[in-house]
Amino acid sequence: MTMDALDDLDRIWDRHGTGSLKWDGARARFGAEVLPMWVADMDLPTAPVVLEALRRRLEHPILGYPWLDHEYLTAASQWMRQRHGWGPETGQTLVASGVVPALFAAVRALSAIEDTVLVLTPVYPPFLQAVRSNGRRLRTLPLEPDAEGVYRIPWEQLADALSGARLLLFCSPHNPVGRVWSAEELSSLVELCRSRGVRVVSDEIHADLSQLPHTPLPRLMPEAVLLSAPGKAFNMAGLGGAFLSCGDEEARRLLREELERSQCQHATLPALVGGIAAWREGGPWLEGIRSYLRGHALYLAARLAADLPALGFRPPEFGYLAWLDLRRYGQDDERIDAVLREVGLGLNAGADFGPGGAGFRRLNFGCPRPLLQAGLDRLQRALDLLSPPA
Ligand SMILES: Cc1ncc(COP(=O)(O)O)c(C=O)c1O
Incomplete structure (x- = not known):
């Protein structure tokens, strides 16, 4: 094809x-x-570039453990830089088996049992499960449609909801309400989260399918954790594979340790081969x-x-x-x-x-x-x- x-x-x-x-x-x-x-x-x-790369790889009959993490992370960084005007340094990125396992691991790495984790709803259901099933306190704040039906962040309530929270799990763009958050909205979010000492984990798996300019959150907030994957944009969700980035060295150490503890620090051979092809040629x-x-x-x-x-x-x-x-x-x-x-x-x-x-x-x-x-x-x-x- x-x-x-x-x-x-x-x-x-x-x-x-x-x-x-x-x-x-x-x-x-x-x-x-x-x-x-x-x-x-x-x-x-x-x-098609993903299918072709997989086919090419299958011409060799031995499907052993892969050694492709560095190429995968380099391709991811370059892709983000070209596509969204910002990409993580490769030294600041980690491989994960999927975005959802990485989200769960981030909750465990960056908060403690009984800590409060804030989620803006309605949202992709694993956000809620990542908090509940890890024994953290779930605090939810509903987004509000304006007169035109555009979902907005209720800023005053957000300021209150962030008080006493450890983490915000953020979906950018936001599934299911259809928003690509503007740079202005993200700047306000960063300011509020910083003022209340709340770390942000930003799931940006849908970003490559944005119809409006997408701002990667770490561009405004280097200490935020970014999670992404090629699964949605290139329609290869069945392969798994994802990456994290975080500009804060200590948080990154905690993330790496938690990924290893829960053994989701690897992606499969097809995920790596497919992801590299998608980002390089897709x-x-x-x-x-x-x-x-x-x-x-x-x-x-x-x-x-x-x-x-x-x-x-x-x-x-x-x-x-x-x-x-x-x-x-x-x-x-x-x-x-x-x-x-x-x-x-x-x-x-x-x-x-x-x-x-x-x-x-x-x-x-x-x-x-x-x-x-x-x-x-x-x-x-x-x-x-x-x-x-x-
Ligand atoms: C916001 C969001 N994050 C993550 C995922 C799934 O990620 P993965 O398949 O890499 O675990 C989806 C799938 O619909 C999603 O909508």
Whole structure:
């Protein structure tokens, strides 16, 4: 497959029987046959440069332990510098098996049992689990949509919520509310966190799919911990692999020790080979994917505005995750689930994303256009079955 793959993105690939969580695991998750528009991987081919690098590597028949960490981290730093105008020094980076294991390890490394950890919700559910399952106190602060439906940080409440907290787990860009935080917003956040002595862990795994300029948090706050991976942008989540960076030497030592204690300081051979290829050679392909997804987001917004205006939908500022407010169609989440099952549509339940999520659903539109159209037909049927807004 070559760059021509970008001309064929509307092609539907049958993923059944490929061991896909999204497709093969959908019946177990939803209790029905659904069109799965939930977990965050795309129904589009993985970046061809990644597939080619894996194929090349498989020409050698021995798949032993890898020795590629340095190349992986160098490629990651260079990629970030070129793409986002800031990249970590390679001496300040560490390999991890995935962003989620790294997030859990960061909580253990940089806080103690019973410490308070703040999370802005609704948010990717492992943020909540990383705090709870490690015996820290979870403090949540809901983001607030403004009059245009743009989610904002409630600054006054944030100042209070940071008091007495040890860590802030921050999602930038923010899954699921669709925001790419501006440099101004990030500067205000840094100022408040510094004034209250709160360390920030910034998960930036969606940054490469931003439709707006993305500012890596450590550019403004070198002592922050950055977590990222090529899994989302290049659609290679099944391989795992991630990196951390932190400009504070002592915090970095604690992170390294915790990664080793929990034995998640390695990435697999395919993750390393694929990641290096993605960062070194995947830029042009990624541009094509971003523009394809931008087209989807605009299509989605136009169609929802025309057919389901009560949703008041705003397209996300990055990636392929749409956050749908179904509250005007009824407050009963179970009834909404039943209707979605009836029409055969598998979406993520908003309640799983913590306070502020109930009554919402997350729709993954990282798929060929015909699948998106079919999904929206089903969504429309579902909302017709629910009590229409007055
Ligand atoms: C914000 C965020 N972080 C991390 C992940 C997953 O990271 P990994 O597969 O590297 O553990 C996701 C996946 O959806 C995500 O949305």
